[in-house]
Amino acid sequence: MPRGPHWFHRRIRGYGCRLTLPRQRILEVLSRSSKHLSAEEISHRVHQVYPAIGLTTVYRTLEMLISGAMVMKFDFGDGRTRYELIKDQGALISHHHLICRVCLKIIDCAEFTGYERGYLESIKKKLSKKYKFEIREHQTRFYGVCEKCKKEVTDYAKR
Amino acid sequence: MPRGPHWFHRRIRGYGCRLTLPRQRILEVLSRSSKHLSAEEISHRVHQVYPAIGLTTVYRTLEMLISGAMVMKFDFGDGRTRYELIKDQGALISHHHLICRVCLKIIDCAEFTGYERGYLESIKKKLSKKYKFEIREHQTRFYGVCEKCKKEVTDYAKR
DNA sequence: ATTGGTAATGAAAACCATTTTCAATAAGGA
DNA sequence: TCCTTATTGAAAATGGTTTTCATTACCAAT
Structure with missing residues (x-):
């Protein structure tokens, strides 16, 4: 259930x-842009309008x-x-990222199967109970x- | 396989x-202390010695x-x-935390079952392959x- | 529509964790 | 022991974020 501007x-x-x-x-800007904008990037984009x-x-x-x-x-x-609009409704909001230690690039990975989501839910339930912690x-x-970056390191080693 | 000072x-x-x-x-200080010290906390503790x-x-x-x-x-x-000494040897280094949005307290949760670890390994394998990303x-x-904090909010609401 | 109270705004200054500079110090190979 | 050079600490610089404060403009009530 995506949220339109009116919702916000x-x-x-x-x-x-x-x-x-x-x-x-x-x-x-937040709703249009790709993810993970910094405050300055947001400011810059808004500036144009x-x-x-x-x-x-x-x-x-x-x-x-x-x-x-x-x-x-x-x-x-x-x-x-960095900031990101929460576009999805519902109790389970989750975010998964691959972060490169070398170039600091961030890759979003949203594709989680039902099995994987089920697994996460079970862990969350367990931790919530054990620590009496309300997980949002x-x-x-x-x-x-x-x-x-892996390729560049390899190329460098070949010289 | 824990690492002693000599190893370091x-x-x-x-x-x-x-x-x-x-x-x-x-x-x-890092090897003795509880986890997640900030640079200033480390400095303060080292200061005493x-x-x-x-x-x-x-x-x-x-x-x-x-x-x-x-x-x-x-x-x-x-x-x-915050900084933490990596005490465990081996390819799979993982960290799981509960973070309170209100008081910013951080709770470590290390207890993951074999099933859960296996699940994570399978996800990692999948992502590594899909994105050709070497996960460390x-x-x-x-x-x-x-x-x-939950209790405090409740108490406040009762007034 | 107009008004009035007050939240929101923007520029500049303050803040503060982290990084850089640089002269003095000390680790450790020769 | 000497000598090279990495390391150190104090102070200054950096840079993202927050605060201050006078001005602006929402919007509920009229």
């Missing part, structure tokens, strides 16, 4: 927040969207925080070396 | 690095240990990077609300 607008209003132009523009926007506003809007569970925050260790969402990160 | 010392020397007193003290140490040296030593695959770096989004290690993070 209603949700923001429901939070007692005002639906301003900068916020709408930021939401548009709404040049008056300040970086500060981007940060503040993102913070609001996060506290309203509309945006998720990622820190992959490359010195800047999860991420799995696989760190390693991507195809391109 | 030999390894550092093997990297062409000098085995200095600050580095030994930092390794001691070796007061002359500078924060800079802590950062530099950690960087060296990371590039030598002796330490792992985590960023849980609380504004400071992985982390799974479960975000939510811990027992204490």
